[in-house]
Amino acid sequence: MPYFQVNEKCNGCLSCVQNCPANALDSKDSDDKRTILHNMSLCARCGNCWRICPQDAVEFQHILENKWDEVTILDLVRCSVCNEPLYPVEFSETLKVKTGEEPEPLCPRHKKAFDSLGDAHFVQYRKSSKEVEKR
Numbered sequence: 001m002p003y004f005q006v007n008e009k010c011n012g013c014l015s016c017v018q019n020c021p022a023n024a025l026d027s028k029d030s031d032d033k034r035t036i037l038h039n040m041s042l043c044a045r046c047g048n049c050w051r052i053c054p055q056d057a058v059e060f061q062h063i064l065e066n067k068w069d070e071v072t073i074l075d076l077v078r079c080s081v082c083n084e085p086l087y088p089v090e091f092s093e094t095l096k097v098k099t100g101e102e103p104e105p106l107c108p109r110h111k112k113a114f115d116s117l118g119d120a121h122f123v124q125y126r127k128s129s130k131e132v133e134k135r
């Protein structure tokens with residue numbers, strides 16, 4: 001959905017294009033079509049196009065209200081213990097390709113807890129090995 005939108009009242013008069021102080025509007029006539037173009041990276045959001053349009057056709061409220069646009073929506077992988085959201089499934093696939101390993105779906109807290117359990121197990125194992133050596 002473009003930032004700059006016009007409603008059905010636009011008659012292509014080009015007043016907005018000719019009066020845009022930032023040259024963010026342009027038009028193209030090709031075959032039997034006129035296209036109005038807008039470049040958001042040049043737009044100063046000054047609202048002049050909206051004020052000047054004789055047809056009241058510029059639907060400018062979206063830019064003025066500074067709304068957030070949803071860029072993409074991705075499924076999340078969650079921690080297998082507490083269900084905390086971790087990262088998108090697609091990111092998990094990227095990690096798998098780059099590392100050759102399936103990432104563990106664990107949040108930092110539960111990863112730490114599992115690592116501590118592993119450490120405790122090895123400490124226990126080392127202790128019992130030393131006791132065996134003493135005998």
Ligand code: SF4
Pocket residue numbers: 006009010011012013014015016017036052053054055056057058
């Ligand atoms: S000034 Fe209004 S009616 Fe004219 S081209 Fe621009 S949006 Fe359309």
Ligand code: SF4
Pocket residue numbers: 019020021022023024025038042043044045046047048049050
């Ligand atoms: S808001 Fe201002 S800078 Fe942006 S297109 Fe309209 S007139 Fe041009």
